[in-house]
Amino acid sequence: MAVTPTPKLTPANFPSLDALQHLGPFAVALSGGADSTALLLACATRWSDRVHAVHVHHGLQTAADGFEAHCVALCERLNVPLVVQRVNAAHATGESPENAARQARYRAFADALQSHWDGQVKDMALAQHADDQVETLLLALSRGAGLPGLASMPALAERHEVTYHRPWLDVPGQVLRDALQAAAETWVEDPTNRDIRFTRNRIRAELLPVIEQVFPSFRQTFARSASHAAQAQTLLQELAEQDLLQVGNPPRIKALQQLSEARQSNVLRHWLALAHSQASAAQLQALLVQVKACTTRGHRIDLKVGRGFVRRDGAVLRCYNL
Numbered sequence: 001m002a003v004t005p006t007p008k009l010t011p012a013n014f015p016s017l018d019a020l021q022h023l024g025p026f027a028v029a030l031s032g033g034a035d036s037t038a039l040l041l042a043c044a045t046r047w048s049d050r051v052h053a054v055h056v057h058h059g060l061q062t063a064a065d066g067f068e069a070h071c072v073a074l075c076e077r078l079n080v081p082l083v084v085q086r087v088n089a090a091h092a093t094g095e096s097p098e099n100a101a102r103q104a105r106y107r108a109f110a111d112a113l114q115s116h117w118d119g120q121v122k123d124m125a126l127a128q129h130a131d132d133q134v135e136t137l138l139l140a141l142s143r144g145a146g147l148p149g150l151a152s153m154p155a156l157a158e159r160h161e162v163t164y165h166r167p168w169l170d171v172p173g174q175v176l177r178d179a180l181q182a183a184a185e186t187w188v189e190d191p192t193n194r195d196i197r198f199t200r201n202r203i204r205a206e207l208l209p210v211i212e213q214v215f216p217s218f219r220q221t222f223a224r225s226a227s228h229a230a231q232a233q234t235l236l237q238e239l240a241e242q243d244l245l246q247v248g249n250p251p252r253i254k255a256l257q258q259l260s261e262a263r264q265s266n267v268l269r270h271w272l273a274l275a276h277s278q279a280s281a282a283q284l285q286a287l288l289v290q291v292k293a294c295t296t297r298g299h300r301i302d303l304k305v306g307r308g309f310v311r312r313d314g315a316v317l318r319c320y321n322l
Contacts, residue, residue, distance in 0.1 A: 013179045014042035019155070019167040026123040026165075027052040027113060029105075030075075030082070032067035035127035037074065037187040038176040039168070043125065044078040052121055054112045056105050057086045063191055070188045083112045098198065110160035123163045128153055130219040131173040135203050137226050142199070144281075151230035172219055239263070240270035249274070250316040253294050264288055275319040277306035291317075 020026065020043070028040045030053040043051045055071040057064055068084055075082035085108035113121050133152050140149035157164045168176070180187060196202040211218050244267050247255035251271055256264050265284055272279055279287065283305045290301045294312065301312035308321035 013183050014038060015168055015171045015175060015179075017042055017046060017167050020047075020125060020165055023050070023123050023165070025050045025052065025117065025121045026125060027054050027109075027121050028125045029053075029109060029127070030055045030071050031190075032070040032074075032188040033190055034177050034180060034187040035129060035132075035168075035173065037070075037185065038180050039125060039127040040074065040078070040080065041180075041183070041185060044080050048079070051080055052117060053080050053082045054109055054124070055082060055084045056108045057084055058101055058104065061192065063188075067188050067190070070186075081117070083116050085109075085112050098200070106159055110162050113162055122161070123165060125165045125167065127168060127176075128166050129168045129171045129173045129176060130223060131204070131208065133169050133226060134208065134219055134222045135200050137222055138203050138207065139200060146281075147229050147233040147236065150226065151233050152226040154230060170220070170223060236266055237270070240266045243267040244271055248316070250313070250318050252316050253291060253312070254315065256291050256317075257294075261288055261292075264291060272305060272310075272319060275308075275321065277308050277319055277321055279305045 026043075028036065028043055028051060030036045030040050032055065040051070040053055053071065053075050055068060057068050071082060071084070074080075087104040087108045109124055113119075113124065136152040137150065140152065143149065153166060153169065155166050155169055192198070193201060194205070196205055215221065243259060243263055244251070247259070247267060249271060251268070256267070259267065265288060268287060269279065269284060283303065287301075287303055287305065287310055290299075290303060293299060294301060299312070301310065301317065303310050305319070306321075308319055310317055310319050312318075
């Protein structure tokens with residue numbers, strides 16, 4: 001009886017990873033799902049001598065042990081060094097569960113890279129793809145986000161002294177699953193991905209199929225819009241840095257008043273970010289009104305902004321965090 005040979009796994013099975021070819025030793029964020037499994041396989045078959053993996057065990061569901069087991073078995077088969085980080089990703093009252101898990105995950109990634117492999121691994125590859133990028137953009141639109149939100153996920157970013165790379169932001173998720181199936185590879189399915197109580201899951205399950213019927217090329221066109229937003233945000237950031245040099249840090253009120261309202265808003269948002277504070281649109285608008293009205297020595301400014309206050313101190317503004 002003839003035996004069907006196991007499909008040979010080669011880099012050709014997967015989308016291009018040219019964006020990573022310049023890296024030295026790097027790690028793959030491995031959840032065990034289809035996307036990260038495909039990324040690890042693609043990287044390991046191309047650069048077996050410099051690929052590592054980090055799996056974060058969130059401890060939020062009983063299936064988590066199965067995710068870890070899959071990752072351990074896969075890394076053993078590929079001879080890829082693996083670090084498993086266990087975290088407490090429970091969210092605080094009023095905090096988004098998704099955001100709490102994301103914050104815990106990024107801290108765990110940084111801790112893993114700083115504590116293992118003699119500190120030689122400072123880059124990490126993430127498996128987010130075109131569908132993830134569209135979901136992120138739609139979430140930002142639903143929240144009335146500005147350019148930073150509409151820019152969605154960058155292909156390259158730094159956080160906690162780790163450089164993150166997303167080489168597949170232009171690749172549809174189905175392409176990755178097709179590549180895994182063609183190579184007879186398995187992955188684990190996170191049951192929470194089917195829970196439509198989470199907005200991202202509802203977008204994925206209910207909204208994207210409808211959008212695809214009307215706009216078949218939406219992944220490419222939406223990604224192009226996100227790229228335009230990212231470029232515009234870069235220009236605004238450069239302008240904010242130049243304006244902050246002009247108005248000073250802390251900002252001088254009279255110097256601020258010489259700028260247009262749009263530039264005041266831009267530079268104040270940048271200044272607050274440097275002070276680890278983030279203003280809502282309403283808070284920033286209230287601050288602009290007060291800056292405009294500040295024409296006498298006795299005019300006070302004392303506004304709640306983000307998790308702190310912005311107050312007038314003589315000729316300048318100061319930010320006080322709680």
